[in-house]
Amino acid sequence: MRIIDLSSPVDAAAWEPDPVVHHILSPSQGARHMAEEMREHLGIDFDPSVLPDGELLSLDTFTLTSHTGTHVDAPSHYGSTASYGTPRHIDEMPLEWFHRPGLRLDLRGRPTGAAGVDVIEKELARIGREPEPYDIVLLNTGASEHLGTPAYFTEFTGLDGEAVEFLLDFGVKVIGTDAFSLDAPFGDMIARYHETGDTGVLWPAHFTGRRREYCQIERLHRLDSLPGPYGYTISCFPVKLKGAGAGWTRATALIDG
Numbered sequence: 001m002r003i004i005d006l007s008s009p010v011d012a013a014a015w016e017p018d019p020v021v022h023h024i025l026s027p028s029q030g031a032r033h034m035a036e037e038m039r040e041h042l043g044i045d046f047d048p049s050v051l052p053d054g055e056l057l058s059l060d061t062f063t064l065t066s067h068t069g070t071h072v073d074a075p076s077h078y079g080s081t082a083s084y085g086t087p088r089h090i091d092e093m094p095l096e097w098f099h100r101p102g103l104r105l106d107l108r109g110r111p112t113g114a115a116g117v118d119v120i121e122k123e124l125a126r127i128g129r130e131p132e133p134y135d136i137v138l139l140n141t142g143a144s145e146h147l148g149t150p151a152y153f154t155e156f157t158g159l160d161g162e163a164v165e166f167l168l169d170f171g172v173k174v175i176g177t178d179a180f181s182l183d184a185p186f187g188d189m190i191a192r193y194h195e196t197g198d199t200g201v202l203w204p205a206h207f208t209g210r211r212r213e214y215c216q217i218e219r220l221h222r223l224d225s226l227p228g229p230y231g232y233t234i235s236c237f238p239v240k241l242k243g244a245g246a247g248w249t250r251a252t253a254l255i256d257g
Helices: 027-042 117-127 161-168 186-196 204-210
Strands: 002-005 021-025 059-063 071-073 099-106 113-115 136-140 157-159 174-177 215-218 233-235 246-248 252-255
Touching: 021 027, 027 059, 099 117, 113 186, 117 161, 157 161, 161 204, 204 215
Parallel strands: 099 136, 113 157, 136 174, 174 215
Antiparallel strands: 002 252, 021 059, 071 215, 071 246, 099 233, 233 252
């Protein structure tokens, strides 16, 4: 089996609207930290200098949002109520959704904004296959070329609400994108709202999740490294964050043989 990594890194050196903070304790600092913790919480005195090279274990502390790096959005991220009942958190979602055949749609070269049903229909006709129930649909927009820069958050193609509904009608439960969001960039949506006064152009892909239960994978990476539009299994189990609206994932494609 060949495994292709489809995840973008959590990198404190990369540009983020919510900056990542990465605090590192070296192995020697970790030894002193452990000794201090044992003394404070367990009443045990221990001299870390007796350890080999005075070192124990390193320790990394990251400060970041649950939407940093490749992550899965849960229904509770889309709103506090839904027409189908109480939206579930990420730790409540069925794992069966996140280990399924993948279907990649090529949206590269499209302008910044929201693609509609016509775009999806044309791409499905090109690849000669429609989604099966529970397939994980992946949108290769080319946005990952800007990863780590401000452009990653402002220049990409999302879906409009009708396009999301169209994919869900096939029985799809998980839609992934290599972009920052499944919706169009914030600036594009708000500009269209100011121009038209239509609130329906604001976050329609996300708000579809208030009517129909589904998950998004955002900030995927290297979707062009897949061997084709289908023929592999996507594995993207979200981290079990209790009561959270999203969870990080190490998304991969599994290719037999």
